[in-house]
Amino acid sequence: METIETEKWIRPARYQEKLPDNVVRCHVCPHNCIVQEEKSGICQTRVNHQGELYTLAYGNPCSVHIDPIEKKPLFHFFPGMSIYSVATAGCNFRCLNCQNWQISQSAPQLLTHYDLMPAQLVQQALLHNTNSLAFTYTEPTVFYEYVYDTAKIAHENGLKTVFISNGFINEKPLLDLCPYLDAANIDLKCFDDAVYRRLDGGRLQPVLDTLKTLKGNGVWLEITNLLIPTYTDNEEMIQSMCDWLVGNGFEDTPLHFSRFFPTYKLSELSPTSETVLIRAKEIAMKSGLKYIYIGNIPGLHDENTRCPACKRMLVERSGFVVKRNLIRHGLCGFCREPVAGVWE
């Protein structure tokens, strides 16, 4: 019979601190869980076995798909590119509106999964003619070891790597990962710590720290903000968020306002109204953000990229399809203004 040390999907966890009486503290994310023997942390991916912390999420993704990169969403990073996308079970948040709760609120050993060790995962991405890999759908922070090893091998093989995350990760693991990351989209849930705790089981400040760390370490960054009626659609909150972004040098960082649809524990709420989304965009524009998008409303045409100077349309999108791209060498094809992003 296999023991926990020889089980294929189990690896010693990184960033663990041994405490007395076989108790272990995990330092991967700001929960910094203190994990008792034979118990797991909040994310359900890390267990304490005989005083040693192990990750159960290694080489066993429960979701594997090829997506357009626009779906992440990343609009200023190789538009039109297909991206090999994976997730294991588990998450360090408890979002009331989680769209993927069947996998995020489960544990790796409870779900059927693929057998894709890091080198095989990279091989699969190459075989499917994608030039990038995304860690997405659930929260990649909680399958950190798998992300780290895969991202390293991906870079050795010329693949780009993308981190789609709630941003709730400690600085040290993030700094160690940054050299192997090319782009990230961080879900900035709202700009109110009390709402963060109530809606997501998280906190605001660590996410803001993550935005700074990613940007400061050369990872291309985009931000998503989902406007949930009565939780995150307050105009003052949106204004405070935009002020913070501009005040901290994120005016070139694309901001995706996203429409909420009733789901999971918030199935009684209405979808976000178009008026609220349009108002949010106005606030962001007046605050000085240069690239603002509205997602999940077909026909609004707010998913196109415009030149920040001459305002002409440079990347035309229909859903997740890029119909036209007039950016050349990172410059507007009309007026030659630089357009922030990684284009080619």
Ligand code: SF4
């Ligand atoms: S990664 Fe998991 S075990 Fe570690 S601190 Fe975060 S929630 Fe806790």
